[in-house]
Amino acid sequence: MNKGNQWLTCLMLLVMVSLNGCSSDGASHSAKISQLSTMPEANYELLFIGNSHSSANGLPNLVSTLITAAEPEKSANTALVPGYRFLDERVNDGVTLETLNARNWTHVFLQAQKYSTSGRYFYSTSAAQDWIKQVKNLGGTPVMFPEWPRYRNKIEGQRIYELHLQIANNEAACVAPIGPVWDEFQLLYPDIKLHGPDGNHSNLNGALLTAYVFFQIVTSKPANVLGYLPQINVSEDTQQKLKTVALDFHNIHLPCP
Numbered sequence: 269m270n271k272g273n274q275w276l277t278c279l280m281l282l283v284m285v286s287l288n289g290c291s292s293d294g295a296s297h298s299a300k301i302s303q304l305s306t307m308p309e310a311n312y313e314l315l316f317i318g319n320s321h322s323s324a325n326g327l328p329n330l331v332s333t334l335i336t337a338a339e340p341e342k343s344a345n346t347a348l349v350p351g352y353r354f355l356d357e358r359v360n361d362g363v364t365l366e367t368l369n370a371r372n373w374t375h376v377f378l379q380a381q382k383y384s385t386s387g388r389y390f391y392s393t394s395a396a397q398d399w400i401k402q403v404k405n406l407g408g409t410p411v412m413f414p415e416w417p418r419y420r421n422k423i424e425g426q427r428i429y430e431l432h433l434q435i436a437n438n439e440a441a442c443v444a445p446i447g448p449v450w451d452e453f454q455l456l457y458p459d460i461k462l463h464g465p466d467g468n469h470s471n472l473n474g475a476l477l478t479a480y481v482f483f484q485i486v487t488s489k490p491a492n493v494l495g496y497l498p499q500i501n502v503s504e505d506t507q508q509k510l511k512t513v514a515l516d517f518h519n520i521h522l523p524c525p
Contacts, residue, residue, distance in 0.1 A: 305370040310343035312486060313371055315408075317364060317399065318379030319352040321415050324464070325475035333500065334483040338493050345371075354380045356395035368402065375486055376403045378441075379413035383431055385424070393431075397439040409524050410441040411485055416450040416474065419467030425451050442524040444481050445517045453477060453513040460506060473510065476502055480514035490518045 312335055316322045328346040335344045349358075349367045355378060358364040368376065378399055382391035396412070403410040414432040417425035425447025432443045450462060462474035470478065480491040491511040496504040 301366050301370050304347075304367070307345075307371075309372060310345040311339075312342065312344040312375070313373045314344065314346045314486070315368065315371075315373040315376045316346070316348045316379070316413075317355070317358065317368075317376060318348075318413060319354070320469060322377065322379045322413065323348055323352075324469045325472045327470075327475045327479060330475055330479035330500065331482045331486070333497065334479055334494060335487060337495075337497055338483070338487060338489055347371075352380075354382050355399055356382065356392065359395055359398070365402075368406065373403070373406070373408045375409045375411055377411045377413045377444075377482070378403075379415065381412075381414075381432065381435065383428055385418075387423075387427055393435045393438070396435050400435070400439040400441045404440075404525055411482070411524070412436055412441050412443045414444065414446050416446050416462070416470065416478070419463045422451070440525040442485055444478075444485060445520050446478055446481060448520070449477060449481055449514060449517050450474070452516065453510070456513065457509055460509065472500075472502055473506060476500060476507070477510045477514060480511055481517065484514065484518050485524070491515050 312332070314328065314331060316328050322328070328348050332344040332346040336342065347367070349364050351358075351361065351363060353361060353364075376399075378396060381393060381396045384391065400410040400412075412432040412435060414425075414428045417423075417428070427447075429443070429445060429447040435441070436443045453460075454462065460473060461471060462477060463469070464471045464474075480494075483489070483494075484491055491514040494511060496507055498504075500507070502510070
């Protein structure tokens with residue numbers, strides 16, 4: 269295990285396990301935040317703020333695996349703020365803001381904006397805009413993470429993506445084209461599943477497709493610079509198909525602030 273992966277493992281365990289286990293203990297929580305803030309910095313410091321869509325299939329780990337495979341001379345720390353909450357529910361949760369301030373995150377992925385599944389209702393985006401602003405004030409790059417569509421839903425992915433484009437138009441941020449990428453992949457390869465059994469969360473294929481999109485945004489490198497990665501339990505043929513579709517959207521996101 270190289271140094272970057274060692275720190276990645278420590279950081280993931282610290283944030284995902286330790287903070288979850290002591291959220292009601294103010295002293296312990298403060299100690300863990302302090303420990304987090306003093307760990308050595310990596311070239312890439314990635315923080316995910318969201319719900320189960322951000323954690324399923326080890327999505328943060330997949331992103332760091334892709335980064336260090338493409339840039340072995342560099343290191344990547346990846347963390348996930350504990351708790352499955354919407355962005356507006358994180359404003360005063362006592363964990364998210366402290367974690368955001370604990371390190372010099374280079375990129376912060378913001379997922380779990382409330383949206384109407386029918387498209388008939390509107391939910392405030394002010395909390396999302398505020399989180400974007402705070403990330404920028406701290407010197408990080410905010411990356412909006414629109415969720416993928418539910419299984420066989422042909423309109424939801426684009427709708428969610430457009431909602432996040434509107435958020436970024438109000439407060440500048442990158443917007444990952446997750447919905448459009450998933451839509452294209454499912455159109456081209458209908459026999460390769462991206463969803464888990466519930467039709468809502470990703471399976472490993474879907475998580476890897478999402479990770480390729482994030483890799484391209486973070487590194488500005490096209491996904492096809494990556495070879496086959498046998499440590500990821502996805503076949504070589506499927507990895508190639510996932511990369512090819514992600515590559516079609518290499519430059520399709522708002523300019524990162």
